[in-house]
Amino acid sequence: SSGVFSGLVLSYLWSRRFYIIYIYNKYWWSLHRTGFHLIPRLSSIVPESCLLITVGLLVGGLIKLAGEKVPPVLDSKLFFLCLLPPIILDAGYFLPIRPFMENLGTILMFAVVGTLWNAFFVGGLLYAVCQMQSAPSDLLNLELLPCLLFGSVVSAVDPVAVLAVFEEIHINELLHILVFGESLLNDAVTVVLYHLFDEYSSVGTVTVVDAVLGVLCFLVVAVGGVLVGAIYGILAAFTSRFTSHTRVIEPLFVFVYSYMAYLSAEMFHLSGIMALIACGAVMRPYVEANISHKSHTTIKYFLKMWSSVSETLIFIFLGVATVDGDHSWNWTFVTVTVILCLVARIIGVVGLTFIINKFRIVKLTTKDQFIIAYGGLRGAIAFSLGYLLDNDRYPMRRMFLTAIITVVFFTVFVQGMTIKPLVELLAVKKKQEAKRSINEEIHTQFLDHLLTGIEDICGHYGHHHWKDKLNRFNKKYIKKCLIAGERSREPQLIAFYHKMEMKQAIELVESGGGVKLPPSVPSTVSMQNIQPKKPPPVERALPQIPKGREDEIRKILRGNLQKTRQRLRSYNRHTLVADPFEDGWSDLLLKKSKMIELEKKITEMNNYLTVPAAPPDSPTITRARLSSGGRETDLKAAESPVLTPCPPPDPQTYQMKQMSDSVPTIQVDLASPQSPDSLSLLDELQRADQRRELRRRPPPDEEEGGLMMRPPQARGGDQGEEGGPSAKEQRLQRCLSDPGPSAEDDEDEPFLS
């Protein structure tokens, strides 16, 4: 029903396309949603693109049967201005930069040289074949330049089709990026060839000067497109630096700047696709560092939604245009085209790989070459370019269109359907689903620096040297301009670490309270297994702190705590927040800090008194220990004689502790340059406090809740005292199960202002 409703709405806006949009929606929703997914076998054999084209064919057929005139849906203007950009932006924004850059040489070779080879091979041989026809055929009238033009249109690998098919086969990253990158970058070549041949065929002859101009034109188009995109990308990044007060419109900037990049490039006849890719890829690292988590999610889902809708529409309209299209079937032309496309692709890939492998470290095997060749799918871009041809200048236009559609259908249906079983048959390496671990990240960075160092020692300005220089330049100048505030200085390793912790935290929150989340690697290994055992500390005298100094210390500590709270608040609103818990999050953060302090006190208390000291826990270690499972056993082990008789603590408490332990923000704050000092002071005071706490339970401090910062009593030599186990237990019980009513009061403070 919602599908029908949206269909009706759309149709009001597009009155001319009313009928088809309505029918499309109805059919798409019913077929696609129910049929496609109720028949899972179908979806595993037939790629979605094929099915969509079939739906389009059906719709077109229906309309024809109904006697209505099919509106020219695959209008080139509509296609290039509305349907194509979202897909390309989605691809560019989420382009995996590292493998793309590492294989850039290979990708460019395939995109530029490969497409040129294809165009000339297909066009030239077609012309030859046409010339060999016997007299009555119209093919004899076909000149060389229109053939070449046709060749250039039909030889471009299509990003939409590649995306649609490769998405489902999950091959390894290298092959995916090679084919996909090629399909993106060959747009520049296609644009130039198209315009060149279009103009030359009106002139009639081509000279050497024209050829040279053509090459220059290509450079201008490609580099110009990238520059335009990069400029808009930097503008978008710069704008995002200042959006901290207007979070709601952050996604808008991303979309608007990208679309403007595309339009500007197209306006100057530069490569719009390359502009869009450059814009998305350039702006992403900076924008993501600046925008809020919600904006990030919005951008991601909007891009996915728009690109998905566009893709669906494109395939359906392709089907409709096929049924409706003005066709002129010529057996020779069409079959020769199809065969030549295949042959050209295979020869091109094999030949280029031979050359490329001389320069690659990781060579491309025969299997790889086969997949690359087989993955060269044509799609709607070829059709739209053919559609754009002027009917007067090209009397064979209808024949061209028929041939293009045949090639598109062939590649999408035949190649698209068979590539999956072939991948299985050839046992091509699949995509690794392994999660990035912190160890891998450490070693990736280590290896980068190592290789750069070795290159420097060899005196060789290679790949790594320049990459390192670029990174340093980026860090020193660019990040400062484009990223707001503190995050511009955050090294990548730390950013990665925080991201992982955040993921863990969100997982814990989403798994619901109270349920222990099984760790990703089930094990009972915990932090204390890796901490080296320290010998029990020598009993030492607690230093006396004179009264005046003690006030000073209190002031410092209070100041730090407030700063912590302030920073907490700013992190809440601007950066990383788990969605449904946004308001509760800050509660959790504060509760967590209290719990950490409490935990520290408990440990210190034990250390101080009877049990040989466990090493002083940093919040990380506490968190890591508690999150690694075996939590109760750890606590028990650390404080065994004391905790065992303790009744099971309030699950609410443990839930908070569990969740809050994985929050990264506290960690960063406490690790700020000031904190090492304040922490040690805190330790001292806490130890002193705990001694006093044993004597009497102090009333909860209204201001500072669980953090009981009280001046130590002037009593020296009181170490080694053992309160009765029952007293200690009670203290612990109360500490554990009661976060303190004042803790709740505290939370109101930061949020009132």
Next chain:
Amino acid sequence: MGALNSLPDEPQYVGLAEKTGFSFEQIGILHKRFKQLSNNGETLRREDFNTIPDLLCNPIRSEIIEAFFDRRNFRQTDAVGTVHEIGFGEFLLVMSHFRPPSIRLDDEQKEVIRTEKLRFLFNMHDTDNDGTITLEEYRHVVEELLSRSGALGKETAKGIADAAMLEVASISMGHMEPDEFYEGITFEHFNKLLKEFEVESRMNIRFMNMDTTTLCK
């Protein structure tokens, strides 16, 4: 330089080529570089590496230089300890760890090369030669990586190293009693940890196109 003295020490090169797998051309170029660094001397010392300006910005500079003087990387079985100066042979041996594997290797040979490269990395981390990477050593590695971030780096480095160590222990040991102690990462654990890392294809330098005469030091 001229075509006449392009390969001055041919018989010596043959031996080196066999041991390290470099071609004569590559050995010649590296020899030139060696002479440049050692001021035409026969041996290289640690101080000579300080003349490379680009190396100074590298956060793991000291580890890289140490690796050149670490006997464990000289492909002699059971050699431990460090030396104060190295000759061209040792220089080349260390460099050979970064040679890309040729395409025609079968799986077994690939595995050998992979183990070799991982061993080199392991030796770089295991500075006290005891065969394991302890928590302290790992912390040191992470600290060096974050060394350009000031005080923030130090505290977070500890946290990151702890988390990483915990992950290694979880992967390698699986189950440990609360009072057991994980000594450190042994070479097998290291191997297991970086199984998916594809070190044999990533830890490579292109030695083909080097021409040191056109480059500054």
